[in-house]
Amino acid sequence: xxxxxxxxxxxxxxxxxxxxxxxxxxxxxxxxxxxxxxxxxxxxxxxxxxxxxxxxxxxxxxxxxxxxxxxxxxxxxxxxxxxxxxxxxxxxxxxxxxxxxxxxxxxxxxxxxxxxxxxxxxxxxxxxxxxxxxxxxxxxxxxxxxxxxxxxxxxxxxxxxxxxxxxxxxxxxxxxxxxxxxxxxxxxxxxxxxxxxxxxxxxxxxxxxxxxxxxxxxxxxxxxxxxxxxxxxxxxxxxxxxxxxxxxxxxxxxxxxxxxxxxxxxxxxxxxxxxxxxxxxxxxxxxxxxxxxxxxxxxxxxxxxxxxxxxxxxxxxxxxxxxxxxxxxxxxxxxxxxxxxxxxxxxxxxxxxxxxxxxxxxxxxxxxxxxxxxxxxxxxxxxxxxxxxxxxxxxxxxxxxxxxxxxxxxxxxxxxxxxxxxxxxxxxxxxxxxxxxxxxxxxxxxxxxxxxxxxxxxxxxxxxxxxxxxxxxxxxxxxxxxxxxxxxxxxxxxxxxxxxxxxxxxxxxxxxxxxxxxxxxxxxxxxxxxxxxxxxxxxxxxxxxxxxxxxxxxxxxxxxxxxxxxxxxxxxxxxxxxxxxxxxxxxxxxxxxxxxxxxxxxxxxxxxxxxxxxxxxxxxxxxxxxxxxxxxxxxxxxxxxxxxxxxxxxxxxxxxxxxxxxxxxxxxxxxxxxxxxxxxxxxxxxxxxxxxxxxxxxxxxxxxxxxxxxxxxxxxxxx
Numbered sequence: 245x246x247x248x249x250x251x252x253x254x255x256x257x258x259x260x261x262x263x264x265x266x267x268x269x270x271x272x273x274x275x276x277x278x279x280x281x282x283x284x285x286x287x288x289x290x291x292x293x294x295x296x297x298x299x300x301x302x303x304x305x306x307x308x309x310x311x312x313x314x315x316x317x318x319x320x321x322x323x324x325x326x327x328x329x330x331x332x333x334x335x336x337x338x339x340x341x342x343x344x345x346x347x348x349x350x351x352x353x354x355x356x357x358x359x360x361x362x363x364x365x366x367x368x369x370x371x372x373x374x375x376x377x378x379x380x381x382x383x384x385x386x387x388x389x390x391x392x393x394x395x396x397x398x399x400x401x402x403x404x405x406x407x408x409x410x411x412x413x414x415x416x417x418x419x420x421x422x423x424x425x426x427x428x429x430x431x432x433x434x435x436x437x438x439x440x441x442x443x444x445x446x447x448x449x450x451x452x453x454x455x456x457x458x459x460x461x462x463x464x465x466x467x468x469x470x471x472x473x474x475x476x477x478x479x480x481x482x483x484x485x486x487x488x489x490x491x492x493x494x495x496x497x498x499x500x501x502x503x504x505x506x507x508x509x510x511x512x513x514x515x516x517x518x519x520x521x522x523x524x525x526x527x528x529x530x531x532x533x534x535x536x537x538x539x540x541x542x543x544x545x546x547x548x549x550x551x552x553x554x555x556x557x558x559x560x561x562x563x564x565x566x567x568x569x570x571x572x573x574x575x576x577x578x579x580x581x582x583x584x585x586x587x588x589x590x591x592x593x594x595x596x597x598x599x600x601x602x603x604x605x606x607x608x609x610x611x612x613x614x615x616x617x618x619x620x621x622x623x624x625x626x627x628x629x630x631x632x633x634x635x636x637x638x639x640x641x642x643x644x645x646x647x648x649x650x651x652x653x654x655x656x657x658x659x660x661x662x663x664x665x666x667x668x669x670x671x672x673x674x675x676x677x678x679x680x681x682x683x684x685x686x687x688x689x690x691x692x693x694x695x696x697x698x699x700x701x702x703x704x705x706x707x708x709x710x711x712x713x714x715x716x717x718x719x720x721x722x723x724x725x726x727x728x729x730x731x732x733x734x735x736x737x738x739x740x741x742x743x744x745x746x747x748x749x750x751x752x753x754x755x756x757x758x759x760x761x762x763x764x765x766x767x768x769x770x771x772x773x774x775x776x777x778x779x780x781x782x783x784x785x786x787x788x789x790x791x792x793x794x795x796x797x798x799x800x801x802x803x804x805x806x807x808x809x810x811x812x813x814x815x816x817x818x819x820x821x822x823x824x825x826x827x828x829x830x831x832x833x834x835x836x837x838x839x840x841x842x843x844x845x846x847x848x849x850x851x852x853x854x855x856x857x858x859x860x861x862x863x864x865x866x867x868x869x870x871x872x873x874x875x876x877x878x879x880x881x882x883x884x885x886x887x888x889x890x891x892x893x894x895x896x897x898x899x900x901x902x903x904x905x906x907x908x909x910x911x912x913x914x915x916x917x918x919x920x921x922x923x924x925x926x927x928x929x930x931x932x933x934x935x936x937x938x939x940x941x942x943x944x945x946x947x948x949x950x951x952x953x954x955x956x957x958x959x960x961x962x963x
Contacts, residue, residue: 335424339417342371346413365409373400373416390566395603398570402600445481445515445537449473451525463515463532474524480517483535484526485510491522492687495796504688521686536819561608561904569603569915576919591921598918607907611939612900618946619896626888627879635875638858639893643838644830645788645886649795649805651845652862653883654770658688660696662767664746669763672701678756678766679704681722681731684712689752690720692768719754731756750804769801772808775884780809782887792830794823794842794852823852831857841876843886849873860886896946903939910935 345368349361356364373396380393396419400412448463451471458473463481466472471487474480480493492504495517504520507513513526515535532538577596581589616633623630630636650656665674679697682690683706697704711723718739719732730736737744737755744755744762751769755762783791793814795802802816815826831840842852845862850873853859861874862881878885914935 332424335420338371339420339424342368342413342417342420345371346410346417350410362409365413366404368413369400369404369409369416372413372420373397376416376419390563390570395562395566395569399600399603402597406594406597445479448481449475463535466528466532468528468531470528472526472528474519474526476519476521476523478519480513480515480519480524480526481535482515482526482528482532483513483530484528485512487525487527489522489524491524492520494518494520565908569600572915572919573597573599573603595919595921599915602914602918603911607911607936607939608904611903611907611936611943614940615896615900615903615943615946618943619892619899622895622946623889623892624879626885626892627882628885628889628892629877629879630889630892631875631877635858636893636896638839639841639876639890640897641837641839642788642841642858642890643835644790644792644840645783646792646794646827646830646840646842646856647811647883648842648844648849649793649797649802650770652843653776653793653805653809654772656770656845658692658752658768659771660692660766661751661769661771663764664766665764666744666746666762667764669758674756674764675700675766676704677724677729677758677763678731678754680706680709680724681712681720681729681756682754683709685714685720689754689768693754693766727758728760729756729758737762750800772805773881773883775882776809779884779886780811782884783890784810786887786890788890789835790830794818794826820849820851823849824855827852827855841886843878843883845881860889899943899946903942906942907935907939 345364349356349364349368352361352364376393377397380397383389383393396415400415403409403412403415445463447460448466449458449460449472450466451458451473453471466482472482472484476491486507486509488509490506490508492506493513495505495514507524512529513524514537515532516537573596576599577589577593580592581587613633616636619636620630620633623636630639647653660675663671663675665671669677675693675697679694682693683704685691694704708725709722710725711721713721715721715732715736718736719730722729722731730740730742731754733753734744734747734755737757740757740760742755742757742760742762744757744765746753746755746765749765749767751767754766754768756765757763780791790813791811793802793806793809793811795814795816796818797816799816802814806812806814815822818826827840827842834840839857841858841860842849842856843860843862844853849861853861853873858876859874860876860878862878876889878889
């Protein structure tokens with residue numbers, strides 16, 4: 245260590261360990277001697293919320309046993325993950341077994357006795373068709389007759405009845421393979437709850453007020469009113485009020501804000517905050533089951549349960565298509581023998597079965613999932629990971645997109661964005677003085693100031709720094725050679741009676757004075773992502789009617805960001821449960837058939853990501869919990885990938901509709917030929933497979949979506 249660095253370290257050790265935010269932080273400042281705290285206390289709630297900042301409509305009731313959320317929140321996720329793995333293995337085993345039996349029947353050919361061939365085909369069929377047959381029967385018993393399950397069942401049983409065994413097995417096999425890949429995506433989303441449990445504190449240190457001793461217990465065992473002790477670097481296990489001690493706390497797990505919040509006696513703290521310096525003693529105000537972190541976990545679990553499944557396009561289509569083709573087949577079998585003289589019922593029954601085989605949705609069952617999988621592949625080339633065809637389809641119906649701010653629309657990293665000298669000071673001089681004064685602090689704002697000087701002007705000279713003192717809630721005092729420098733918030737300027745006129749500044753502001761003369765100020769803020777404006781504008785051009793921003797950040801800063809991006813609707817100073825409640829309100833207000841997407845990145849966003857119709861997470865810098873909870877992941881954190889995902893979804897839907905129109909037109913011709921007896925089974929099979937192949941070739945067009953764009957921007961490095 246050099247003498248210069250050693251000297252700085254010694255000075256830093258003499259200063260206080262904890263520091264308040266040296267800024268206006270966007271609060272109202274009238275250049276008076278007011279000393280209101282620049283931090284929003286939890287009591288400063290939004291209209292419609294209680295004093296704790298929670299929405300009254302979502303707060304947990306004061307009922308016995310409400311702490312169950314904290315008993316073992318990982319258990320449901322573990323059970324779901326185990327069930328998903330077992331289901332996937334069963335599906336793979338059934339697919340492999342069916343393929344093996346189909347291969348035996350295909351290659352053995354006529355060498356097998358007829359009965360043996362039928363038995364092999366039947367075994368191959370039942371391995372993959374049994375879930376479909378069971379679902380069709382169950383749906384019929386519940387009054388849901390005409391769906392794709394019923395149509396595949398009738399068509400494949402009809403194929404068996406007229407001896408087209410391979411056709412029957414192929415339809416069910418294609419369907420099962422598609423369902424297998426769909427279930428893989430669903431399983432990953434369920435495991436997001438397990439990721440959230442990393443936030444759950446395992447222990448609490450209960451303080452015995454009589455003798456000062458501590459006892460480590462489970463957070464569930466701590467009663468309201470007891471004192472707990474939290475050491476530096478530990479996660480606060482329960483909600484409470486600080487009784488003694490002071491220091492910074494990292495609130496990002498709950499609020500998403502990257503600037504640490506300073507707390508002192510009488511301040512509220514929440515479970516999930518991480519202390520960054522100073523030992524805190526906290527009086528517990530809520531049992532663990534109702535603590536902030538337990539509510540985040542519980543919200544994620546219930547949001548997943550309440551989330552309405554996005555209905556697949558093929559399912560909606562089947563409700564119309566199935567009854568039509570069944571009615572046509574029934575008419576072919578029944579009406580001609582009753583109307584036409586000499587018509588044989590057996591002949592027309594055979595024709596009806598031919599019609600059912602022709603109408604079997606093989607082309608649709610194959611081409612529609614392939615179209616969606618191709619669209620998913622095309623989206624991945626545009627750095628967008630869509631977790632299933634369901635969500636790609638739902639992207640076409642978006643009418644509301646809700647954005648988080650920090651880390652989503654902004655970079656989530658604090659930098660000096662403005663250097664405003666006054667009274668004859670030069671910009672380089674102002675930044676140098678600020679960096680020298682801040683050099684002994686570990687506060688994120690101080691680090692940003694020092695980093696800004698080094699980035700712009702090179703090495704920071706500290707040999708003249710011979711005194712450094714930090715005062716909590718105000719700022720730092722430094723002596724640089726013969727000059728006295730103070731750097732801090734507007735309250736420090738007022739207390740030291742430094743005349744200045746720059747109080748109404750948006751953003752986190754550091755003011756400087758040298759020898760009692762105002763030198764200017766720096767703005768330290770979270771920069772907008774360069775593509776954010778373009779992304780918002782493009783969403784509007786795509787017809788997205790409503791764009792909203794939700795954030796836990798300061799209201800004035802949030803409104804400034806929203807104005808700069810052209811977002812008219814913004815809600816600030818929100819906790820996770822507030823975001824969920826507001827999202828539910830937006831879902832209630834949406835247009836008929838519309839969908840609401842939420843775009844976020846933090847652990848605190850996981851519940852609202854899961855509650856949204858479509859959850860979109862940042863994959864480069866986003867938390868693992870948010871990525872697992874989301875339905876769509878932007879792999880390089882580029883917010884302009886959101887309109888790209890919508891475009892891919894719409895392109896894919898267009899290809900799907902083309903395939904449906906082509907398939908229906910071709911099948912209408914073949915059904916007519918089959919009903920008239922012109923098309924026998926050989927033509928039916930050729931026609932069906934020919935249509936399927938053409939539909940498949942068209943579906944592969946979705947694979948080319950986004951080609952040539954995969955290298956548009958390198959993915960962000962994961963933390």
